[in-house]
Amino acid sequence: MLTAVEDKLLSIPEIAKMFSRAVGSVERWRRLGELPAPDETLGRTPGWRRSTLLRWGVQTGKLGPDGVPIKTKPQRSVDEPR
Numbered sequence: 881m882l883t884a885v886e887d888k889l890l891s892i893p894e895i896a897k898m899f900s901r902a903v904g905s906v907e908r909w910r911r912l913g914e915l916p917a918p919d920e921t922l923g924r925t926p927g928w929r930r931s932t933l934l935r936w937g938v939q940t941g942k943l944g945p946d947g948v949p950i951k952t953k954p955q956r957s958v959d960e961p962r
Contacts, residue, residue, distance in 0.1 A: 889928065892907060895928065900949040
């Protein structure tokens with residue numbers, strides 16, 4: 881269980897760092913409705929609790945059970961040159 885300090889609100893750039901992804905990827909997840917709803921909104925800025933993102937990341941396979949990001953490589957077509 882996370883302490884209150886560890887369970888702080890994270891912004892999109894902080895989520896990108898947590899998941900080892902580009903900010904654009906996280907923005908795309910949000911635009912496509914893949915990210916969970918923000919836990920809070922400060923002005924116009926959404927924020928997600930770390931615990932929410934850990935749970936979501938494990939459920940979606942973007943994080944391992946230990947909270948470490950899982951990178952998937954794009955699948956190559958058989959006809960595609962290496």
